[in-house]
Amino acid sequence: MSADRSNTLTQSNAGQGRAVTLQFGNNALLSQLLGDHDRHLIRVEQALGVRLACRGNRIAITGDATQVETAQVTLNGLYSRLERGHQLSSSDIDAALKLNARGAEPRLPLSDLPAIRTRRGAIQPRSPGQTGYMEMLARHEMVFGIGPAGTGKTYLAVAQAVAMLQTGQVDRIILSRPAVEAGERLGFLPGDMKEKVDPYLRPLYDALNDMMPGDQVIRRMAAGEIEVAPLAFMRGRTLSHAFAILDEAQNTTPMQMKMFLTRMGEGTRMVITGDLSQIDLPNGVTSGLADALATVEGVQGIGVTRFSRQDVVRHPLVGRIVEAYDQRATAEQDVVRDARRHHRSRESDSGTSK
Template sequence: MEQQQAVFGCQDHFVRMLEKAFSVLIGLRESKVEVKGEDISGVSNAVSVIQSLQQIYDQGEGDRINEDMIYRLIDEATEGSLEETVEAMESIVTLTNRGAPIKCKTPGQKNYIRAMKENTITICIGPAGTGKTYLAVAQAAEELKRGDIDRIIMSRPAIEAGEERLGFLPGDLSQKVDPYLRPLNDALYDIFGAEKAEKLRERGTIEIAPLAYMRGRTLNRAKVLIDESQNASIYTIKMALTRLGEGSKMVLTGDVTQIDLPHKTDSGLEKCAAIVGPIEGISVIHLNNRDVVRNKIVKDIVKAFEKAEAEKKVSQVPDYQRRKKRQG
């Protein structure tokens, strides 16, 4: 009964989702699942998703099965990459402070983790919700636990307030930059727990600094994470990359659709990826809407904007101020 509820959902909610997605009818007869439909591909896809859910349950992870996972598996079955996705979902990155495994959820995320393990510098470009930041912190935490590195250094351009205006914010340097690094901190708290994470920060094992403060330093045996890199110029990124010392690695993450610089052409992330991508020991990973692992609607939003961008419609939509002026 417990297994059936985990795989089929409360009151067979997941079954109805599969029936609607693949135009099939699903029933349980004598402990066997029966799938009927006029389209053989729809039937095949529905069976594949049910088998994948059974596999996930048998691995002791029935609690991970939820509505968002069903949507993701439906999409992957339709795209013909369900088996690859389920295999990716078995990859454990590290454990949370409560012992729960942090796993990849898409083939793209699995490739991202592999790139961080195998390369000195990894540049990850992708839309919101693809796990760029969280997985970078998780991988860094695992390397710290194993003793591969001595410290984690987290940074990002504090573009909202302007690097030169950090002094107007209250508190010491760490407190000034904390609001900008909240996503990184949230991931740290998940993995180490809030108390241990704060102790690691106090000891300097985890360091937080604005990107501008990297100049002149040499970083040895460290994992350097630079978040929101799309808001840094090519010159600032070059400065950061050349800080790497012995036994260190670096991960730059960014979403080129969310550039907050006054002039979007000042963003150096894609330019940097094109320049250094061919160098051995540097990997450039591109995630897309298929790697979005937040609420399904986030994936739909990303898809809609990607479609609008491709059709060059975004620039044709008048902004709020222009509409307001016309109405006046």
């Protein structure tokens, strides 16, 4: 019996609480849904504040009505994934909870989510922000992905690039980053120019190697089908029938950003990713990413996805770290604002007394 078709045996309401019992037809799949020592079930319980009890092939859910509904949708969706042959990990449970959370938009059934298909398998979104971003990558010629670390901005862009290369929709992939000296000077690093800049490009190599076999990456790079290079190497070129990704774009200057955006040629897709809270430019230098958003956002054919800390899909602690920094930044802004208000008030009182 499929969990998505008919698995709700009983429902009851008591005040604001609710109780639902689900039944699943395949005990082997149910065991995978529960996880070792019921760890998946415990994860859902802790995240939603509901109580889950499994007896035989049934799972009883009790708690706040809204959270019970979220748990029901989440468990049904995960069971459907198991029916289609997918395996479940702890990160899959976390992703399903985010996608079905209260207020999550778009809130789609797990079976209806977009996917990027590479020869290493299908990649599905793990947060509402990723869902919209993946749809935008499929539709728009130029996409900006803005948000904190760990939201999958670059990883999904590389996945889309690899998928389009493997299906012949583009002839080559170009991955670029500005080589900004974030606390360490390039000139003091050992080796030739390539060896000096490769550490800055390492995340792009890592993403590529996740999408295709290492020997294929090496072969395609040798053939010129994949190019990983600092942003400075883009000057004077026109990129045609390519998928170009500019990563860490917050560390470009306005002139560098304009240079990159105007490299676009026929049949080319471009993705620009960055985090405006992680700018490493010298004081007083405007971020090219911020300048570009103020200039081209709203232009036809350009899509912009803004991720939040709720879209962080790395270790859960990363999301809490991002939130802590955001809270501190907000508190500091409040202190500055209160100080300015107090200063203006004193100036006003001084003027009145005169």
